[in-house]
Amino acid sequence: MFTFSANLSTLFTEVPFLNRFAKAKQAGFACIEFQFPYEIEPELIKREMELHQLKLVLFNFPPGNWQKGDRGISICADRQQEFRDSVEEAIRYAKTLNCPRLHCMAGILPNGWEEKEAWQVYKENLRFAAARLADHQITLLIEPINRYDMPGYLLSDLKHAYELICELDMPNVKIQYDFYHMQRIQGELIASYQTYKDAIGHIQIADNPGRHEPGTGEINYPNIFRFLKEIGYEGYIGLEYTPKESSDTSFKWLADAVDLARRGV
Numbered sequence: 001m002f003t004f005s006a007n008l009s010t011l012f013t014e015v016p017f018l019n020r021f022a023k024a025k026q027a028g029f030a031c032i033e034f035q036f037p038y039e040i041e042p043e044l045i046k047r048e049m050e051l052h053q054l055k056l057v058l059f060n061f062p063p064g065n066w067q068k069g070d071r072g073i074s075i076c077a078d079r080q081q082e083f084r085d086s087v088e089e090a091i092r093y094a095k096t097l098n099c100p101r102l103h104c105m106a107g108i109l110p111n112g113w114e115e116k117e118a119w120q121v122y123k124e125n126l127r128f129a130a131a132r133l134a135d136h137q138i139t140l141l142i143e144p145i146n147r148y149d150m151p152g153y154l155l156s157d158l159k160h161a162y163e164l165i166c167e168l169d170m171p172n173v174k175i176q177y178d179f180y181h182m183q184r185i186q187g188e189l190i191a192s193y194q195t196y197k198d199a200i201g202h203i204q205i206a207d208n209p210g211r212h213e214p215g216t217g218e219i220n221y222p223n224i225f226r227f228l229k230e231i232g233y234e235g236y237i238g239l240e241y242t243p244k245e246s247s248d249t250s251f252k253w254l255a256d257a258v259d260l261a262r263r264g265v
């Protein structure tokens with residue numbers, strides 16, 4: 001049976017980051033994930049995790065300068081040392097926080113840059129990162145992201161992600177399958193999940209439009225949870241959504257989902 005993890009970068013944003021751990025615990029979660037923890041020293045995060053007995057399942061590499069428009073730097077030929085330093089920084093956090101998965105964002109292809117060269121650099125950087133993460137038994141994740149939200153993002157195709165993983169041929173590189181992005185990129189959610197399921201290492205969810213909680217949009221999540229239960233998915237499902245009204249009122253769908261999965265219908 002799968003486990004839901006609360007994404008503390010998108011949930012409980014009513015309170016400061018370090019206060020979100022208590023909120024997640026109160027809402028009944030045992031597992032959490034977040035995007036970028038780097039403004040806070042890992043020891044402070046660890047203290048909150050221990051205090052509330054929370055397990056961390058995922059976070060991201062540093063993405064470069066987000067305010068200036070970076071959405072990952074792993075495709076940038078002129079920033080390879082910065083990328084390597086970012087891998088070490090992510091490992092420092094992951095070791096302190098005992099986190100087994102890290103997501104490496106690709107990046108936005110700058111105007112005028114050769115796409116072919118960017119893929120080459122991306123591949124080289126992923127190879128480096130996967131080897132470093134393997135030293136610590138950490139899985140490296142890559143996630144296709146839709147170009148409506150992130151115009152120019154290099155990795156926006158599931159098949160490309162899969163081909164890249166096959167080419168790298170390193171057992172600790174997997175796909176982060178975000179149902180929200182996959183809906184916006186191509187649809188065919190269940191069929192494409194089924195096709196690539198052996199290469200998938202983490203799931204995230206949100207509904208479309210709006211990227212709010214399941215039940216607010218067009219994605220049939222009860223059906224998806226039923227499917228994941230049927231195929232025996234035993235990993236995590238990250239709730240990477242922005243609550244439509246408030247975090248506390250955004251979990252109504254969750255009781256039904258858990259009940260559905262338990263009943264096995």
Ligand SMILES: O=C(O)C(=O)[C@H](O)CO
Nearest residue numbers: 035060103143145178240
């Ligand atoms: O945007 C997403 O879906 C992600 O999972 C990344 O972590 C980027 O924030």
Ligand SMILES: [Mg+2]
Nearest residue numbers: 143178204240
């Ligand atoms: Mg995601």
